[in-house]
Every structure is written in C-alpha cells, then in structure tokens.
Amino acid sequence: MIEVKKVIKSYGTADNKQTVLKGIDLTVEDGDNVVILGASGSGKSTLLNVLSGLERVDEGKIVYGDREITCLSDKELTAFRRETVGFVFQQYYLLPDMTVDKNVRMGADLAKNKDYKGIIESLGLGDKLNKYPRQLSGGEQQRVAVARALAKLPKVLFMDEPTGALDEATGRQLLDYVLKLQKERGFTLITVTHNENIAKTANTVIRLNSGKIVEITRNEAPESAYEIGW
Ligand SMILES: Nc1ncnc2c1ncn2[C@@H]1O[C@H](COP(=O)(O)OP(=O)(O)O)[C@@H](O)[C@H]1O
Numbered sequence: 001m002i003e004v005k006k007v008i009k010s011y012g013t014a015d016n017k018q019t020v021l022k023g024i025d026l027t028v029e030d031g032d033n034v035v036i037l038g039a040s041g042s043g044k045s046t047l048l049n050v051l052s053g054l055e056r057v058d059e060g061k062i063v064y065g066d067r068e069i070t071c072l073s074d075k076e077l078t079a080f081r082r083e084t085v086g087f088v089f090q091q092y093y094l095l096p097d098m099t100v101d102k103n104v105r106m107g108a109d110l111a112k113n114k115d116y117k118g119i120i121e122s123l124g125l126g127d128k129l130n131k132y133p134r135q136l137s138g139g140e141q142q143r144v145a146v147a148r149a150l151a152k153l154p155k156v157l158f159m160d161e162p163t164g165a166l167d168e169a170t171g172r173q174l175l176d177y178v179l180k181l182q183k184e185r186g187f188t189l190i191t192v193t194h195n196e197n198i199a200k201t202a203n204t205v206i207r208l209n210s211g212k213i214v215e216i217t218r219n220e221a222p223e224s225a226y227e228i229g230w
C-alpha cells in the first residue's frame with residue numbers, strides 16, 4: 001500500500017513561488033490499476049514524480065508499506081527507486097546505441113533478473129532483440145521502454161502519458177499489452193494522462209485540478225484498451 005499524507009510541493013523561490021501540489025491525501029492499494037486524470041498543468045507529472053521518489057516533497061509524507069520514503073537520504077532514495085519502481089514516459093528514453101536486448105537487459109541487471117527475455121517476448125518484441133531503437137516504430141519503442149521498466153520486476157509501474165506520442169492504433173496496442181501484463185503479474189500500475197478515455201480502463205480514477213484531488217472514483221467494470229473511445 002502507498003499512503004500519501006498532506007503532500008505539498010512548490011517550485012520557484014520566495015518571490016516567484018508556485019505551489020503545484022496543494023495538500024494531497026491518497027491511498028493506493030497493492031495491485032491496483034490507477035489512472036490520474038487532469039488538464040495540462042494540473043500537477044499530474046509532479047504528483048507522479050513525488051509518488052515515485054523522483055522528486056522530493058516540501059511537506060507531507062509518502063509511505064510504501066511500512067517504509068516512509070520522504071525521510072530517506074539521497075542514496076537510500078536511489079536504492080528505493082531501483083528496487084521498487086519502474087517508469088515509462090511519453091518520450092521513450094531508450095539508449096540509441098544499444099539493441100532492444102541490451103536496453104532491456106540494463107533494467108534487468110539492476111534487479112539481477114536473469115529472466116528478462118520472457119518480458120521482451122510478452123511485449124511482442126521477440127523478433128526485435130537485435131534491432132536498434134531507430135529501426136523500430138514509435139509503438140515498438142514504447143513497448144521496449146515498458147519491457148525495460150518491467151525487467152526490474154518493480155512493485156509499482158509509473159507511466160506518464162505513455163501513449164502521448166503514439167497514434168490511436170499503436171496507443172491502444174501499447175495499453176492492451178500493459179493492462180494484460182498488470183493482470184498477469186499483479187504489480188501496481190499508476191498512469192498519468194489527460195485522455196479521459198484511458199481512465200475507463202482503470203480500477204481507480206483520481207481527478208486532479210490545480211494541484212488538488214477533486215474526485216476519486218472506483219470503476220466497477222473497467223474496459224479493455226479496445227473497448228474504450230480514444
Ligand atoms: N521543474 C519545474 N520547475 C518549475 N515549475 C515546474 C516544474 N515542473 C512543473 N512545473 C510547473 O508546475 C505546474 C504543473 O506541472 P506538471 O506537474 O508538469 O503538470 P501536468 O503534468 O499536469 O501537465 C505547471 O505550471 C508547470 O509549469
């Protein structure tokens with residue numbers, strides 16, 4: 001379980017300060033599929049970054065199980081991220097001079113996971129092992145990014161606008177792969193998007209407006225990536 005208590009986060013200095021997260025309280029159950037929705041500038045990426053330990057909060061607490069991450073040292077926080085969380089961003093951030101195999105193996109090595117080839121297979125990339133990112137379509141590159149994130153066997157996968165750079169067909173396909181893997185493997189999935197349709201695939205939908213949570217809803221019957229509108 002992830003517990004977020006009274007989290008506040010600002011950017012800028014005293015005379016030019018912008019409070020981006022204005023007191024966030026939230027609980028995420030293990031294995032939940034959560035979508036965080038909100039307009040551009042509402043603080044979605046900032047929330048994802050503090051939740052995952054990429055950035056520090058100004059005030060408040062974030063607790064994973066019985067471990068509070070908001071009081072860790074930089075070194076401990078880096079170790080926490082390596083062991084516990086995986087990331088997928090809108091831009092794929094693959095290493096251009098490495099093959100698919102090597103890109104994903106880098107993630108696997110962090111967790112000393114020898115069995116990463118199965119993850120590549122499960123993302124439909126079994127025949128792309130020796131290709132370089134530039135030889136792949138956008139959708140394929142993003143699937144490599146997902147494979148790399150999952151190769152670490154994270155407890156929580158964070159995705160920030162994962163389909164933002166993809167067309168509808170490849171966006172749906174990417175989402176379909178991730179949703180199926182999440183059901184199979186049971187990791188916690190937290191996706192940030194401004195696409196209202198994607199929220200229909202989640203179990204829990206959190207709506208953010210100007211740095212505040214304005215609504216949390218549970219979806220009784222989440223839809224598949226091919227059932228939703230786009
Ligand atoms: N590193 C930063 N430095 C200064 N301002 C930032 C930084 N990151 C985000 N912001 C500001 O915080 C607000 C929320 O940004 P963000 O969390 O990226 O929103 P969203 O992901 O919902 O579009 C925006 O006004 C943005 O300009």
Ligand SMILES: [Mg+2]
Nearest residue numbers: 044045046160
């Ligand atoms: Mg954003």
